[in-house]
Amino acid sequence: MPYLDDPLIIFTDLDGSLLDHHDYSWQPAQPWLDKLSAAQVPLILTTSKTSAEVAELQSALNLTQQPFIAENGAIIHLPPDWRDEAAVPFHISGAGYPEIRQILVALRQRYDFEFRGFGDVTARQVALWTGLTEEEAALAMQRDASEPLLWFGNDLDFARLKKCLMREGLSLTRGGRFWHVMGTGAGKGQAVQWLSDRYQQKRGQPVISMGLGDGPNDLSMLEAVNYAVVIKGHHEHEMPLQREDVAHVFRTDAPGPHGWSQGLNHFITLR
Ligand SMILES: [Mg+2]
Known part of the structure; x- marks a missing residue:
């Protein structure tokens, strides 16, 4: 000890x-x-x-x-x-926020995936999702290298999203309320x-x-x-x-x- x-x-x-x-x-x-x-x-x-x-x-x-x-x-x-x-x-570690957003938006256009990330909405909407105040939500939206998102689609599409992200060097991690998209090699342990x-x-x-x-x-x-x-x-x-x-x-x-x-x-x- x-x-x-x-x-x-x-x-x-x-x-x-x-x-x-x-x-x-x-x-x-x-x-x-x-x-x-x-x-x-x-x-x-x-x-x-x-x-x-x-x-x-x-x-x-x-x-x-x-x-x-x-x-x-x-x-x-x-x-x-x-x-x-x-x-x-x-x-x-891994991709920066602008690149992650770009990949997500392109995949959504291509496959009609049904999700919303912080980058798609206003601070008011993030406040409603999280219970934070709007000021706090604005701080939570200043992201450098990961994107939280809510998934509204079916399981099959979700599996496809996961696969598409993997090909781009990104992975999905489950958080409390949201799924988090970040570089595959990124994590608290690393x-x-x-x-x-x-x-x-x-x-x-x-x-x-x-x-x-x-x-x-x-x-x-x-x-x-x-x-x-x-x-x-x-x-x-x-x-x-x-x-x-x-x-x-x-x-x-x-x-x-x-x-x-x-x-x-x-x-x-x-x-
Ligand atoms: Mg904790």
């Missing part, structure tokens, strides 16, 4: 993990946030939200010096002092691996990674880290992990930020 002063990096999902599923508060996690910050352990927000949505939260959590992973891993946002080589704030390698290079020594998440879209992240905390979710999905090092997997009995703290208590030894 790692000590707090080991070369740790921690990846965390937001909704239902660090943030309460109902009121989005992280109060119960504050004592651990303070400890991690004092020990200079990087905490990397790893979420399906867009960069625009994460930015505000990241500064509320005092984490603006850290990278973050947005749009389910399709985009990695790098802090200013990481940008020396390429001088770009982003690492994008992004976590990419960043872990970068930390290792930067520091010139192996890092110990930990991941915390509550949903099916966190599974690839929980497979990719050294220590996995499966937070009790507000859903019926099983959270099966393929890994054999069962002592490195902890399943909490509390949800949200209470479970989040439970996970860190379980794995990290203070001295």
Whole structure:
């Protein structure tokens, strides 16, 4: 089990993990946030939200010096002092948003597929779909590398859409409300691996990674880290992990930020 002063990096999902599923508060996690910050352990927000949505939260959590992973891993946002080589704030896996939109629109014209993506509608419509305010919906629409869509057609057409997207190097991932179209090689797990390698290079020594998440879209992240905390979710999905090092997997009995703290208590030894 790692000590707090080991070369740790921690990846965390937001909704239902660090943030309460109902009121989005992280109060119960504050004592651990303070400890991690004092020990200079990087905490990397790893979420399906867009960069625009994460930015505000990241500064509320005092984490603006850290990278973050947005749009389910399709985009990695790098802090200013990481940008020396390429001088770009982003690492994008797979296709960018304009290309994804172009492919979707062309396929819809050709096959009469019945779907609507965020790029087809107004902020008011996205607000109605999601329960966000119109201002929040506008932030959720500032996309870099993935497109959420609602499917209104039949199963046969859906299978055909999936096949067509695959030929274009795109895949469909199921989220809470929407299907997400993004690059086939993109995902939370791949992004976590990419960043872990970068930390290792930067520091010139192996890092110990930990991941915390509550949903099916966190599974690839929980497979990719050294220590996995499966937070009790507000859903019926099983959270099966393929890994054999069962002592490195902890399943909490509390949800949200209470479970989040439970996970860190379980794995990290203070001295
Ligand atoms: Mg979640």
